Amino acid sequence: MSSNAFCRRSFLKTLGLSAVLLPLLDFEVERSAIAAPAGGLRKRFVSLFWPNGVTNSYWPTGGESDFVLTDVLSPLAPHRSDLLILDGIDNRAMMDQFPSYGGHAAMPFLLTGGNAKGPVGNLSAIGNSISLDRHLAKQQTTPIDSLVVGVDNREERDISVKYVSYNGPAVGAQPSVPAVLDDVHAIYTKLFSSLGVDPAKLAKLRAERKSVLDFVGKDLERFRGRLGNEGREKVDLHLQSIRNIEGRLDQIAVANAPAPPGAAIDSYSKDQYDTVAKVQIDMVVGALATGQTNIASMLWSNAHNNSWVFKWLGDEFKQSGDGSFNPLRSHHEMAHRGGDGSGGGDDARRKNTVDKYFISQFAYLIAQCKAVKEGSGTLLDNSVLLLANCMGNGASHANTRLPWILAGSCGGYFRTGRYVKAPGTPLNRVLVSIANAMGDPLTTFGPAQYGGALAQLR
Numbered sequence: 266m267s268s269n270a271f272c273r274r275s276f277l278k279t280l281g282l283s284a285v286l287l288p289l290l291d292f293e294v295e296r297s298a299i300a301a302p303a304g305g306l307r308k309r310f311v312s313l314f315w316p317n318g319v320t321n322s323y324w325p326t327g328g329e330s331d332f333v334l335t336d337v338l339s340p341l342a343p344h345r346s347d348l349l350i351l352d353g354i355d356n357r358a359m360m361d362q363f364p365s366y367g368g369h370a371a372m373p374f375l376l377t378g379g380n381a382k383g384p385v386g387n388l389s390a391i392g393n394s395i396s397l398d399r400h401l402a403k404q405q406t407t408p409i410d411s412l413v414v415g416v417d418n419r420e421e422r423d424i425s426v427k428y429v430s431y432n433g434p435a436v437g438a439q440p441s442v443p444a445v446l447d448d449v450h451a452i453y454t455k456l457f458s459s460l461g462v463d464p465a466k467l468a469k470l471r472a473e474r475k476s477v478l479d480f481v482g483k484d485l486e487r488f489r490g491r492l493g494n495e496g497r498e499k500v501d502l503h504l505q506s507i508r509n510i511e512g513r514l515d516q517i518a519v520a521n522a523p524a525p526p527g528a529a530i531d532s533y534s535k536d537q538y539d540t541v542a543k544v545q546i547d548m549v550v551g552a553l554a555t556g557q558t559n560i561a562s563m564l565w566s567n568a569h570n571n572s573w574v575f576k577w578l579g580d581e582f583k584q585s586g587d588g589s590f591n592p593l594r595s596h597h598e599m600a601h602r603g604g605d606g607s608g609g610g611d612d613a614r615r616k617n618t619v620d621k622y623f624i625s626q627f628a629y630l631i632a633q634c635k636a637v638k639e640g641s642g643t644l645l646d647n648s649v650l651l652l653a654n655c656m657g658n659g660a661s662h663a664n665t666r667l668p669w670i671l672a673g674s675c676g677g678y679f680r681t682g683r684y685v686k687a688p689g690t691p692l693n694r695v696l697v698s699i700a701n702a703m704g705d706p707l708t709t710f711g712p713a714q715y716g717g718a719l720a721q722l723r
């Protein structure tokens with residue numbers, strides 16, 4: 266390490282709290298507890314899950330490198346070279362353990378690879394082994410081992426469909442799970458209290474519409490003045506992102522508290538899922554950029570989404586449904602009515618529109634990661650992002666051909682920009698590949714019979 270780098274690091278340490286509010290500048294990046302690529306840049310893993318499968322209109326056409334994105338996948342066009350679109354991923358562990366179970370029962374298998382504990386209730390089971398995010402979290406030395414967030418998770422009472430992250434074996438009839446943060450204010454408090462801010466002081470600052478940056482502003486300005494142009498630009502972008510998040514939080518009322526003036530959005534309003542979801546993404550990316558965590562999972566929001574009514578997508582989504590799952594047109598209903606899309610019509614079109622919406626949120630996550638510069642690349646270059654669904658097709662509840670997408674090369678491990686067809690591949694092999702990309706040399710994850718890393722991803 267150069268003496269200049271040492272002096273800078275020493276200065277950062279004198280800032281205390283202020284330093285950990287900063288993005289990971291090149292000279293301050295340290296190796297995580299698991300192996301890091303040359304240069305010591307941290308590797309990250311983020312998963313984003315949505316339910317109810319897709320129609321045939323989702324799948325690209327063409328070959329491995331000359332694939333053509335469909336309209337449903339079109340939000341990913343700017344990031345084509347960063348993608349691995351997977352075709353042929355199956356939930357084989359669930360199919361073998363519970364042959365009669367459909368995709369709504371898949372949550373306990375998606376990041377664990379199985380086996381689950383069941384049956385529990387009507388054609389369902391609970392997680393009974395550690396999930397990949399929590400497995401990797403145990404190897405981290407970050408202030409937060411992993412960040413587990415979800416939209417409106419508390420509403421769902423069925424323990425078999427509301428979790429994707431598991432700490433390990435179930436305890437009796439209850440899964441062992443980390444708390445799922447769905448209140449955006451609770452996520453904000455967790456991020457900054459983990460850095461040493463007194464939660465009571467933080468709550469007072471936010472109640473007064475002040476920024477956490479006001480608490481440490483002079484130290485940050487002093488530090489900023491000692492950076493070069495590139496460093497100042499990076500710091501300025503990050504600090505602005507914090508203020509942007511805080512500005513959006515000002516519009517969202519704190520759960521179970523009187524709404525302050527100007528707070529027009531209820532934290533748990535079903536009409537505001539889109540707003541809440543984007544704030545969650547921004548805070549996850551901020552946590553990755555500052556080194557608070559290297560691992561995050563996002564669940565939007567359970568295995569059926571009976572409460573998701575996409576009013577922000579247009580008037581037709583505000584209309585009455587058939588009453589099967591919700592008085593209005595819910596995500597679950599549209600999955601059933603849309604079928605495989607082969608019949609066309611308004612039902613299939615609406616289902617494709619909804620899937621395109623979720624794809625656009627993944628594209629937003631990718632873009633936010635690409636906006637954070639790290640070394641000669643970006644945060645995305647040092648990450649692997651997983652977009653995953655719990656079933657192949659929502660109408661048939663299929664456990665085959667799951668629409669899974671990876672983004673980011675994770676330090677050059679993955680060869681991106683490809684449409685990878687691998688029919689009949691157990692999802693476990695994707696999990697092993699992600700673990701290996703993160704520096705964990707494990708050879709299987711979940712039941713060993715489902716194999717090791719998927720070589721086609723390299």
